[in-house]
Amino acid sequence: MKNKTVLKNYQLKIKKLNYHNKLYFEKSNPAISDSDYDKLKKEILELEKNYKFLNHNKSPSKKVGFKPSKLFEKYEHKVKMLSLSNAFDTNDLKNFEKKIFNYLDKKIKLDYSVEPKIDGISASLTYINKKLTVGASRGDGKIGEVITENIKTIPDIPIKIENDNFPNEIEIRGEIFIRKKDFLKIKDNFANPRNAASGSLRQKDPKETKKIPLNFIAYTFGSFQNNNFKLQSDFLRDLKKWGFKTNKDNKILTNINELIDFHKEFEKKRFELDYDVDGLVYKVNDLNLQNRLGYTSNSPRWAIAHKFSADSANTKVIKIEIQVGRTGALTPVAKVEPVNIGGVVVSNATLHNEDEIDRKDIRIGDLVKIERAGDVIPHVIEVDKTKRSKSSKKFKFPTICPSCGSNTIKEFNTVTKKYDAVRRCTNDSFGCEKIAIEKLKHFISKEALNIDGLGKKVVEKFWDLNFIKKPQDIFSLDYNIITNLDGWGTQSVNNLKNSIENSKTVSLQRFIYSLGIRHVGIENAKLISDNIKNISNFIDLIKSKQFDSFLNIDGIGETQIKSLKNFFSNKSNISIVIELSSLLKIQSQILNGNGILKGKSFMFTGKLDGISRAEAKSLVEKNSGSTLSNVSKNLDYLVVGEKATNKKVEQAKTLGIDIISLEELKKLLN
Ligand code: IVH
DSSP: OOHHHHHHHHHHHHHHHHHHHIIIIISSOOSSOHHHHHHHHHHHHHHHHHOTTOOOTTOTTTOSSOOOOTTSOEEEOSSOOOOOOEEOSHHHHHHHHHHHHHHHTSOOOOOEEEEEEEOSEEEEEEEETTEEEEEEEOTTSSEEEBOHHHHHTOTTSOSBOOOTTOOSEEEEEEEEEEOHHHHHHHTTTOSSHHHHHHHHHTOSSHHHHHHSOEEEEEEEEEEETTOOOOBHHHHHHHHHHHTOOOOTTOEEEOSHHHHHHHHHHHHHHGGGSSSOEEEEEEEESBHHHHHHHOBOSSSBTTEEEEEOOSSEEEEEEEEEEEEEOTTOBEEEEEEEEEEEETTEEEEEEEOOSHHHHHHHTOOTTOEEEEEOOTTSOOEEEEEOGGGOOTTOOOOOOOSBOTTTOOBEEEEEETTTTEEEEEEEESOTTTTSHHHHHHHHHHHHSTTTTOOTTSOHHHHHHHHHTTSOSSGGGGGGOOHHHHHTSTTOOHHHHHHHHHHHHHHTEEEHHHHHHHTOOTTOOHHHHHHHHHHHOSHHHHHHHHHHTOGGGGGGSTTOOHHHHHHHHHHHTSHHHHHHHHHHHHHSEEEOTTGGGGSTTTTOEEEEESBOTTSOHHHHHHHHHHTTOEEOSSOOTTOOEEEEOBTOOHHHHHHHHHHTOEEEOHHHHHHHTO
């Protein structure tokens, strides 16, 4: 890489890190997961290692945190509060030890003090003459905040020491954290337990801090006059004698293999603990050696944090719930003991379907490994069958719908000649409560009627209140009653009324899509509406059930036709269409075609600024344009947003298709 590119890349990463530091340390509200943060930091350090000319005063190699918040008085730490470097695998650990041997210039047998790394907030407690005089936060490691009064509200922290052998002047350091069970009570307000602890600790009013139960575990010292301790483990032992809590899982291990084995074991045990841990800390137990090894610019040479894998965690299946979706699919969901996976608290994991449960033999009470990668819904990767109790029983998947009690079936797929993995409720209309609610949510969704004043939560509420049981009920809501409901007012009711009124004018395509017929998505709805032209033809068709004529439409096949037949074999679905057709202004495809984009086709790629894909498509359609999902010579415009797919742009260029931005599309529309 050219030096200029490297520098630019480096500066960008520093800027990003700074931004996230601010969110994390000052606002207690991180926007990225801890592992992504660690990755970013590692990338910067790596660049600095490979390109010696890189040097930035905001580099993570030079600082450990963010400057203290303006809310509190500043406190200069007598001994810097540094952070730990991280190890992720055996190799990192071997390197850590090798560096120690290099530094000491000989290979010696090392004992390690192994301590769970609680994911909380570090704090410094200064005791003079057995009294707590200052409680401070870490801040940027050099300067912290005085939070003595808040700290004094934590029951684990002794304000006065009773033990006779307590040093006259000592600064004790440890971790402030919230227990998982306490976090559950307040989880709606914070991203994770660490944030809850940090937020609570930084309350201006100590009474607010006291409301959230915080805990403290001590693990090291800062400034310490007349320190006669020889070993970290001796210090930990005395901390306990003096009345501090220490971690009961602390232990001494004597080589890397032991560390690795214990790490494996403890990583599995994580979920049994009542607090979040993100790894283990290994410290050279000999304090004299610690002294000799000293520090690099921001971390000790004598300690390392061996992190747990970030995107998976072990937990326990509490129960298996069966959710019923819009198309009647029964989806099993594992309710698990909440675990923090990469900074996010996970308490549900999808089990996909009946076959998946069978294949993995997932049972209630099982200890499982859960993975959360990217935006994917957390799922179970494996079951630890060795920990299974003898009385555990195979999970029996229900054969009747848990919502309406109807029979369920696994359909036979004529194409694959196999039975579907998914079991479905056969009551595929508004007779099954769960299906009905999901159908209503689909009806109002963006690509369907797009009633944005009526969100998913409101649909559920109005269902419970018996206001909406079928789609047509939306158009006869009693707004006077709604105005008097909790959380509603004239303004919000007006918004609702307006968005319902606006939704009444709808294209035939969107209308067909809004019915939520299985296998009839927005694209197929377009094919059908192009073919059938207007709503009265559509009604004739669903009454006569002559769906086989659709076989001529390119793109519509047996699967869709079977699904249409099935859907309209239910009389109530026919009457819903008829009722809606009298309430709505369903535009025929032809009448719809006189807008400014008439005869022009568009395709979108990349993220559009300030507008969703669905909305952009609808904008084109409203103006009589059409949208395509492939680049072909039939395409007129490719609208390109941020991070567009290169391949599509290249194809469009080759075919001589106009490539335009969202701004240019808007200009086309005046
Ligand atoms: S020793 C220089 N011991 O980890 C020594 N830290 O990344 C650093 N932590 O700020 C402190 N458990 O918040 C130490 N047993 C333990 C720890 C621990 C958690 C946290 C602490 C520190 C961070 C370092």
